[in-house]
Amino acid sequence: MxxxxxxxxxxxxxxxxxxxxxxxxxxxxxxxxxxxxxxxxxxxxxxxxxxxxxxxxxxxxxxxxxxxxxxxxxxxxxxxxxxxxxxxxxxxxxxxxxxxxxxxxxxxxxxxxxxxxxxxxxxxxxxxxxxxxxxxxxxxxxxxxxxxxxxxxxxxxxxxxxxxxxxxxxxxxxxxxxxxxxxxxxxxxxxxxxxxxxxxxxxxxxxxxxxITRLWTLLAASLVLILTIIFSFTYVISTVFKQKKLSEIKNDFINNMTHEFKTPISTISLACQALSDKDVAKNPSVYESYVSIIDEENNRLSGMAERILQSARLQKGEIKIKLEKVDLHHLITDAKQKLDLLIKQKGGVINMDLPIITISTRNISQGIIISIKDNGIGINKSNQKKVFDKLYRVPTGNIHNVKGFGLGLSYVKSVIEKHHGKITIDSELKKGSTFTIYLPLKKI
Structure with missing residues (x-):
């Protein structure tokens, strides 16, 4: 509109x-x-x-x-x-x-x-x-x-x-x-x-x-009527702006999703064209590399589609949490190893003690605190309240160098709340952000 x-x-x-x-x-x-x-x-x-x-x-x-x-x-x-x-x-x-x-x-x-x-x-x-x-x-x-x-x-x-x-x-x-x-x-x-x-x-x-007390019925009815009108007016206006914002987020999501899906599809298309070349077929090492590229991009497409579907199921409440006894430090180490190569490609470091991306844990009487801290660009106060909203991405103007659909933090928050925990953010522009996760301990 x-x-x-x-x-x-x-x-x-x-x-x-x-x-x-x-x-x-x-x-x-x-x-x-x-x-x-x-x-x-x-x-x-x-x-x-x-x-x-x-x-x-x-x-x-x-x-x-x-x-x-x-x-x-x-x-x-x-x-x-x-x-x-x-x-x-x-x-x-x-x-x-x-x-x-x-x-x-x-x-x-x-x-x-x-x-x-x-x-x-x-x-x-x-x-x-x-x-x-x-x-x-x-x-x-x-x-x-x-x-x-x-x-x-x-x-x-x-x-x-x-x-x-x-x-x-x-x-x-x-x-x-x-x-x-x-x-x-x-x-x-x-x-x-x-x-x-x-x-x-x-x-x-x-x-x-x-x-005035002899008119309390009339005054009460008038007050209720006025408050109802004000509430309805406010609700309609807020709904209009929410729908407008939702429309903008939806369009942004479609554009991002199109861009994210277009890249692996284009890569697969180019790899398939290369495989159709007879010279490539004669060279086993080149042939295997193109097949590997197709497999990686296919897994990438599958992963993106799975994240979108999981987010939709989580929003509908279709995902049920099955509690298991786990070693939290082992999970953090495993996640670090999986992301270590990607972080190094971007010039970053994940360290359990030294600052760049710092992950620390702390036991409390009724649960455990997990803190993830970085020294990145930070997030301003107005955007901190929205980073956990579904499909929300921090605006970067006309620069489109941030990948993703805006589903990650929303998904994380939903899963943590399923475990009856909570996640908070403390961030300052040009100084970095700290995400703090609280998970309650429960005997199983």
Missing amino acids: NKKVIYFIITLMSVTLIALMIIQVYWIKNAIMVKEAIFNRDVGDAVSNAIYHLEHIDRDRMHRLKRNSLRNTKLNFIHKKDSLEVYLTDNFTSFSQDHKTQQNLHSFQSSGQFIQNIFGQPPKDMLKIENRVSIKLMDSLLKVEFREAGIKTKYEFGIYTPKYRKMMLQKTGHYPKELLASPFRFLLFPGEIFGQKNQLMIYFPNERSYL
Whole structure:
């Protein structure tokens, strides 16, 4: 796939994802605003009901106080008559007699006090907010109404008197400034015309978090949806790049395999043409050399094909490890002897002690450590993580002087892991690499 097409798709998907997230945030914000409006309405209804009940309680209290006050008033002018109407008639009739003027005047003043006790304003002490409302009563009324309205969050209330510009009562006294700034303000005793205009103020310390918790289902669903979209987007993009990288590796593998197979095939073809020459057939030594070349190249082709097939079977899990008791040092020495000629042709040396290619072993409590160290060109950090990937070859630019299919280290890692071991690499450019293999010991 063309890079421009890939980047265009990524840009388009990114813009779409951002737009979806913005829309989701917008709807969540609107939902919170709706919940806030419903919350304000419920608070208003609940507090209004609490004030209504408080007003009834206060009115009953006032009536009881007036009734007790009337009982304590001495009405000497009533005598044995039970009716106020009869009393007033007798007083106004006797008021015209001169010798009883002072007595009647005193009786009339007493009747005025009686009427004042019935219809007049209560004493000022009775109208003080501290004497009319208690913190416990107000809190009890609010708690009941909030519970019935489904409002289950911490609240603070206070009673403010504008005349004194002072908060007369508070539930805890911890939020005086917040109460004064709160939008929840309600008039206490709204039925009174001439009384003090005391205000009941409500403040909810956890209002925002409470509203959000009431939307947790919507928020959780939105969060899951957004995370799913982000995960899907990331997965698709990573898959596209992996497929692109895999395509490049596949093409590189095919090119390398074609090159690797082409060389022995060409050699065999040339040897066969030489063998068809009658002069070559007459010379046994030359004839045998060409036959030997054909055999070597054929073995080389067979070995390359076998490595590819083994790698495929190993990846599919078709290879089963059969554990046997072996002498590890003998295996290392045998491998050295097989590769010694090839290493010498390239000007290298395999030495068990001296540096060039150094192989060492070390016993530990539960296994053995094998270290293979060289002083070659080294591998940079970014490529060290990929050298064990199948078909991966360290890039060398336009220089194609490295043979192989990128299967060797992948095959080694798979076999080591089959033995429940592990392999690591420590390398630095221009200083060489060290491969460390750990194999656990197991009794068989």
